[in-house]
Amino acid sequence: MTDLPKQRVDTPTNFPPFEQPCPIRDVLDRIGDQWSLLLLESLAPGRKRFSELGREIGDISKQMLSRTLKQLEQDGFITRTVYPEVPPRVEYELTDLGQSFRGPMQALVQWADANHRVIVEARNRYRGLD
Template structure:
């Protein structure tokens, strides 16, 4: 396989990417890190109801996909910080559009659900 050929988890690249960033916690982590670089416990406090295990898993996946950078400092006690990468920051604009669309259309969606339910 040529080195510039990518292998996706799914045959559709769009689905592959959206499945990874579209979960319950990834978008919240990205939006929260948009404000500044943070440590793990800061992220937990800002996000709220995420468990340590789920936040850790989400950060690892976002780091694997290149959205988040993890920097560990050789200090006592150890200090680890998380920040958006250029790729992560580039996602904020389309994410913002999606958030605005959801906010603008949430009432209509809720009303449609009531009619169908």
């Protein structure tokens, strides 16, 4: 920090960022995380409550569940409804936007389903000739 030979920085990741306001980037950064797609897929059949979603996904932490749902709500994919009952009940449901996303999502899911075998095979083949 004090007297490092800082000059001549070789190739210091000098990729000029130039696609920040790119709509694809913006949208993909949101739904392209570990959980968003899974949650949207989980909500496709209909409204579900918090713990129900947690149970379906299985290995998501409550914090990420809560956080991801909040993001999806912010971005207008889902609505959050709180019923002032005792134990509290909160239900999540796809909005029209969320519904409209089911199309492309289905395309993705179907492709994944259809090509899963091939991918696993590629993975094993690669492992073999490493």
